[in-house]
Amino acid sequence: MKVTVGPAQYIRNKGVLEEAGTYIKNFGKTAALIGGHTSRGIIEGSLRKSLSEHGVSLQHSLWYGGESSQKNIDRLVADLKGENIDVLIVTGGGKAIDTVKAVAYRLNKPLVVIPTIAATCAAATPITILYTNEGEFIGIERKSKAPELVLVDSEIIMNAPVRFLIAGIGDTLAKWFETKASVKKATPTALNQTAIAIAAQVYQTLLQIGKEAVTSVKTQIVTKELEDVIDTVILVSGSVSGYGGDDCRTAGAHAIYSGLTIFPEVHETYHGEIVAFGILAQLCMENTGEDELKSLISYYQEIGLPFTLKQMGITNLTDRQWKKLGEITVTIEDMANMPFDVTPEMVIKAVRKADEIGNGMLTAAEVL
Template structure:
């Protein structure tokens, strides 16, 4: 048995960026930074200073390419293959992390992850989600590694656009709804039952502190609720995947997310926002009562998650587009974790029904 629960070390503090070099020092004296353009603009100056104080040189600062795609991964691997350095530092969001985890795997280098948003658990998992250069989901890659170290500066997360945190709530909610569904196909073990227990606690935590944490982010006030939510989204959520593995990682909610990425109109909607809608569709697919779906939508309304296709940029779909959505979604690896066979027609029906219930709730609230 081989289990990678998550990163070897996780540190989260306000103002941590100014001391980052103290933690990175143990990996060597030559570093390469890879990240998004905005993230590098925020982080690079203070990080370079902190590294320099520890005698560490930042040899290169590279843009990751805009998508977690094989094209960008291969380009970075080729670019760095002849570079003499000791450690990779990734700064940014989930697609940056997935890209650099794959690069670190191929180059066999230590990886330090510094997320600048709390939108996914990408830094705490050993897998990488790959997309086409245009942003369409392709596959879950195991040619990836979990970071040796994750450094989270609460002030950076606090000052990020609050919509990212809302998306993080959506992605983290899925841990409970997907794991309690996919575990039905697995033989119970001490490890996967631990994953379920963590997912259940995560769900209760989100219900308790979600609204307060979002308000903290909106008002730029660092509170215990916000820091708890940061830890829940970035670290604890990833541990569910770590303990659960293929027994209870993802299911229909993420498959529906991946299927919806075939429509360019949705590409301005964040991963966790689409996953949140996917949860509603999964519940419809499972045949749960309408009131249960509405109760969850009420929570979405509190924290600001979308619950209709229109809210995610999809005003209407043609019959051919509905058919394409159903046919592609059932081919996604995540869908195989459902405890029953899912057909394209089931996908179409559940997405339509979730959207109908969501629109009813939207009308009532307005």
């Protein structure tokens, strides 16, 4: 049995970026920063200053490439392979983090993650989600590593557009719905039952304080509720798959997310937003009562998550497109974690039904 439960160390505080060198110096004297253009712009000045104060030289600042793709991973490995770099630092969102987790694995280097948004649990998992350079889902890469250190500056998260936090809540909600589905195929153990208990708490936390955390970002105040949701999205949710392993994996909601990425128009919608809709479709596949779906949609409305295809830019799918969606979605690895066999027809029916229920709850403002 092998269990990887999140990063070796997680530190979350307001202003922690100013102290980054205190922690990163333990991994060596030379570093490379990799991330998105925006995220590097946000942290690089403060990071470079803090590293310098503690005797660490930031020798490179590199763009990760825009997608968590094999091409970008290979390029970064080639660029850094001959360099005298002791530690890799990645900043940004899930795709940047996933890219550099794979690079760090290949180069066998310590990895420090400094998220600038709380939109996924990528910083707390040892896997990389691979996409094409155009953003279409390919699969899960396990030649990846969990970080040695995650530094989360809650003020930086607060300053990011609120839509990122909302998407993070959507992605994290799926932990409960997918874990309780996937674990049905497993023999109960101390580990997978612990994972289920954590997933249930994650769900309750988001229901109880998700709206308050979103309000914190909108009003630009770092509150306990915001920091609790940040920890839930980035760290606690990752421990579900950490403890649960293959028994508690992503399932129908993420498979439907991956299937929907075949449509270019959805690429402007964030991962967690699409996953949130995927939860509704998964519940339809499980024959969940409409009242439960409507209750969940009401929560989506409170915090601003999409619950129809149109809200994600998808309109007027042809019969051929529906067929392709169903056929591709059932080939996604996540779908095999459902406790029953899923056919393309089941996917199409579930997505249509979720969309129908969602459209029935649209308000006039949401239609606009």
